[in-house]
Amino acid sequence: MFAKLALQSLLDRKGSVVLSLMAMTVSIFVLLGVEHIRHQTKESFSKTVSGVDLIVGARTGSLNLLLYSVFRVGSPTNNISWETYETIASSGAVKWAIPISLGDSHKGFRVLGTTDNYFQYYSYGSQQRLSFSSGGAFHQVFDVVLGAEVAKKLGYQLGDKLTLAHGIAATSFSRHDDRPFKVVGILASTGTPVDQTLHVSLQGIEAIHFDWQQGVKRPGSTITQSELEKAGLKPQSVTAFMLGLKSKMATFRVQRTINGYAQEPLLAILPGVALSELWQMMSILESALLLVSVLVFVAACLGVSAMLLSSIRERNHEIQLLRVIGAPPYFLFFLIELEALLIALVSCIFGAGLLAASLAFLQDYLVSHFGLHVSVNFLTENNLTLMVAIICASALVAIFPSFSGYRQARIIKH
């Protein structure tokens, strides 16, 4: 009966209650959304690369190197010569090396030139290796292996032909239309930028740029695709490379050696350290976002509180009647608290529903535009704790109108 009374009382004040409910719903949506995306971004970034001891690129900022080599965000400052790569990769401390060559794209998806090592050694999440949902690694110059998302989005299957574009813009005017690639493998989904990447061999990258100069195709070039396949192309340069070392103990020593490499200005970074730098930089933005969403929530809570407080005066007769039939003053306190809790609970449900719908709707957009894999399932322990905190905060803010109701119940009108 207690709950029914609270519910009926709220239903009786539909107008103001619905507005308060909407304000609370939006604030909870923002709060949960910010927290979920923040958490998912961190998780998504953290699980993108694992088991890589060092990432080496042309000298630049460590964050820039991490972002372009692993997350395909931003652009490299320079390339590394193939000789340098070979020298470092063949040094005694190195167990394996994965060269990566960036700079081309296909319908907005990045193309990565690499070697077989990529499929053999690259790992993500908790040391999970890449696996193929169909086909296998590239063996020919014009073979391409697609990330899961690329194949799904563009509807490619094994055997399909596609051409690459020079540069990374979604719409490019410099295209390698005369040298199509054949899909020979599709990777299983990883939830990392690998899913949005097309993988070709370094020879493939060399082949499409064979008769190009300064980013433009040389006029009058007559070399055919089959001639290129037989030419035994050797890469000239790579954008960056990842290293796995034989001993973790050697990490800092190798890093120092690479950073002091005399022939070429290089930078070697530890992915974990660079990531923590990234989080440090992001933490200000994160905190600002969280603060804004908390303030929006507090404003909505105060709105509900004000609505309940103003209703106390309207409910004077109701309060007097409840007292006359034996309701103690604290009954009124808990009745108003329950009303606030019901508003918070319904707002939580609506806010969560709205967030789930928005995530489902925006999931593809976030993946294609930001490379962010944000799960629709936001009911994580973290968010459930947040929801409990939201309800507790609502109860706390409702103490003011509840106490006012309690006081009103103690005053007998004459």
Added chain:
Amino acid sequence: MAIDLRNVRFHYPQQPHQTVLNIPSWSLPGGEQIFIHGPSGGGKSTLLNLLSGLLIPDAGQISILGQRLDQMTSRQRDRFRANHIGYMFQQFNLIPYLNAFDNILLASQFSQRKNTRVLHDEIKKMLTNLNISENSWTKPARNLSIGQQQRVAIARALINKPQLLIADEPTSSLDPINKEAFMALLMSIVSENCITLVFVSHDLSLSSDFNRIESLSDINRLEHST
């Protein structure tokens, strides 16, 4: 005695120098129905609030059904009121957004009565006996006519089988026909159930239904208190 007041004095905290009630002695035997009349602002409602334990006197003793209200804690008085006292006002007797059935059920929630099927059957029987059609049971109280609302108020006041019923001008908002019907119904119920009734009104025409009639000025001896 159903009611026994001794040397009761009361003033509101907001007006510390203005004594509202000063009752040297006043009592009412159980099962009796008393009509108290007096002008508006004379302290009638204050007296009823003291009798129901909503207010406590500054001095003196208030015994209701043999229990000293002035010695009870606030919670004990609330419980006592829920279990032993029925109360009716001239209006606002019901929670407007609850239906008739729930209004009556709510009154039982604060008493010792359990929310059982027997209680539900009893409410239905009361509503039927009070001539409230079944389709009105589930309507919000505000959608009932004033006459219906006052009859539901009787059921609400009697659901916990009180030994004392306090009525504060319950007929003021009724038209003459409804007023007569209401009084007939009320008097028959209190007689049948042997309930002590304290009925307060400024309308002396209603006094004919009572075996004891008193003016508030005879009970409240303000001249001695100043």
